[in-house]
Structure formats: C-alpha cells, structure tokens
Amino acid sequence: MNSIAxxxxxxxxxxxxxxxxxxxxxxxxxxxxxxxxxxxxxxxxVSRAALTGLDELSQKFLKKNxxxxxxxxxxxxxxxxxxxxxxxxxxxxxxxxxGRLDFDMTPGSARYYDYEKLPYFSTAAATGEQTVWGxxxxxSGFEEYILTFMAPFSVHGHFTGVAxxxxxxxxxEPIIMPNLLLIPGDAxxxxxxxxxxxxxxxxxxxxxxxxxxxxxxxxxxLDIPHFGLSLIYTDSRHTF
Numbered sequence: 209m210n211s212i213a214x215x216x217x218x219x220x221x222x223x224x225x226x227x228x229x230x231x232x233x234x235x236x237x238x239x240x241x242x243x244x245x246x247x248x249x250x251x252x253x254v255s256r257a258a259l260t261g262l263d264e265l266s267q268k269f270l271k272k273n274x275x276x277x278x279x280x281x282x283x284x285x286x287x288x289x290x291x292x293x294x295x296x297x298x299x300x301x302x303x304x305x306x307g308r309l310d311f312d313m314t315p316g317s318a319r320y321y322d323y324e325k326l327p328y329f330s331t332a333a334a335t336g337e338q339t340v341w342g343x344x345x346x347x348s349g350f351e352e353y354i355l356t357f358m359a360p361f362s363v364h365g366h367f368t369g370v371a372x373x374x375x376x377x378x379x380x381e382p383i384i385m386p387n388l389l390l391i392p393g394d395a396x397x398x399x400x401x402x403x404x405x406x407x408x409x410x411x412x413x414x415x416x417x418x419x420x421x422x423x424x425x426x427x428x429x430l431d432i433p434h435f436g437l438s439l440i441y442t443d444s445r446h447t448f
Contacts, residue, residue: 211392211443215428218387219439222397223430225383229275229357229375230338230432236269237359237371240281244363253289254368259296266298267306269373275383276300277354278309278374282323284333287368295323299374332360332370337434339370343377343405343414353377353414355405377414381406393442398427400436409445 243265247258262281269279280297288294297309311321323329328341342355358372388395388408396407402420404412412418418440420427430437 214390215441218390219428221387222384222439223432226432232273233357233359233372237361239265240371241361241363254283254287255289255292259293262296266296270298270300270306275375275379276373277376281369281371282329283369284367285324328356328358329370332358333367336360340435377406391441393444395441398438398440
C-alpha cells in the first residue's frame with residue numbers, strides 16, 4: 209500500500225470497529241427500554257421491582273463483548289421512584305468474574321458520583337443521541353483511562369436514562385493500535401474535543417488537546433454519527 213491507501217485503510221477499520229460498538233450499545237439501550245416497558249406495567253416511575261432482569265442484560269453484554277470492562281444503565285433522577293435505585297452497573301473483575309459496581313450517591317461527600325452532570329449522561333439527555341466521553345481517568349471505578357459509550361432510551365415516550373459501556377484504553381490499544389501503526393506518519397484517534405484517545409507515537413499523548421493549524425497535519429472525520437471522532441496524521445513519523 210502507499211501512504212494514502214494505508215491512511216484510508218486505517219480510517220475504514222477504525223470506523224467499522226467503533227460503529228460495531230455503537231450498534232451494541234444501541235441494542236442494549238433498546239433491550240433496557242423494552243424490559244422496563246414490560247416491568248413498569250403502566251407506572252410512570254421506575255421502582256426497584258421494575259429493575260428485575262436488568263442485571264442479566266448488563267452481564268449478557270459483558271459476556272458477549274470482551275472489549276468492555278463495565279456495562280449497565282443510569283436513570284434520570286426524575287424517572288426514579290423515591291427510594292428507588294438510580295443505576296445498575298456491572299464490571300469485569302481481574303479474575304474474569306462479573307460483579308456489581310457501587311457508587312457513592314451521597315450529595316456533598318468527597319466521592320459523590322453526580323452522573324447526571326457528566327457528559328456521557330447530560331449530552332445524551334440533551335440531544336437524544338449516542339455519546340462517547342473520554343479518555344478520562346475513572347476515579348470512581350478502575351483508576352485508569354477509559355472511554356464511556358452511552359445511548360439514551362425512553363419509556364412511554366419520555367427520556368428515562370442511558371445504557372452503555374466502559375472500555376479501558378489498555379483494552380482498546382491492542383484492538384486499534386495495529387491500524388494506527390499501518391500509517392507511516394504520526395497518527396492518532398481524536399475525540400470531539402480535539403483530545404487524543406490513542407496515538408501511534410510520542411507525538412500524540414493520551415488526553416492531550418491538539419491544536420489545529422500545522423501544515424503537516426491532516427484530518428479525516430470518521431463516519432460514525434454523533435461521536436465526533438477523527439483520525440489525524442502527519443506525512444512522516446517523528447522519533448523521540
């Protein structure tokens with residue numbers, strides 16, 4: 209391949225794989241909505257009883273998709289019955305077993321997890337579209353860089369919450385790095401905020417914000433609706 213073909217091949221491969229993740233979280237959100245529609249039986253608020261079977265959906269997702277380290281559902285506070293459970297999140301332990309992850313939901317505490325204000329929730333709630341947030345260090349769970357993919361869902365025509373998954377960069381790297389390494393120049397996957405998700409050299413560091421304007425830098429927007437992901441690359445690779 210020449211360099212142009214290698215870049216195009218890498219962009220297509222990244223688009224295909226991430227689109228697959230998009231499909232998986234969309235399917236999870238649809239399954240969650242269908243389960244709640246059945247369990248609520250006409251009630252307007254999500255009760256603990258309405259969550260019956262929700263844990264099985266999260267576990268099934270993790271068993272099917274080994275790239276994900278966590279999966280589940282977060283509910284809009286307004287849709288939850290008083291005293292109800294605001295989330296159902298499962299994660300993959302180092303042993304490979306699955307466990308339920310708990311968050312500190314006490315307002316004012318040092319580790320209060322105010323998820324409704326986080327981009328993966330607030331953006332999905334505002335736009336009604338899928339979102340990807342990160343890379344960010346997940347201090348409430350894995351203490352390392354992750355990406356969070358979420359899809360909104362509605363019950364009885366009203367926004368009810370989001371469902372999706374977490375992917376650690378350490379798990380993402382062996383999946384997408386081979387495609388980035390095909391590019392002879394420096395290259396990186398970039399998020400909608402112009403921050404590096406993963407790069408093939410020391411030129412692009414995880415989480416670094418990229419400033420546009422370099423004549424040696426090119427960009428391809430990945431054809432994945434609503435995620436705002438791009439592939440950037442240079443004509444040559446720098447050594448460090």
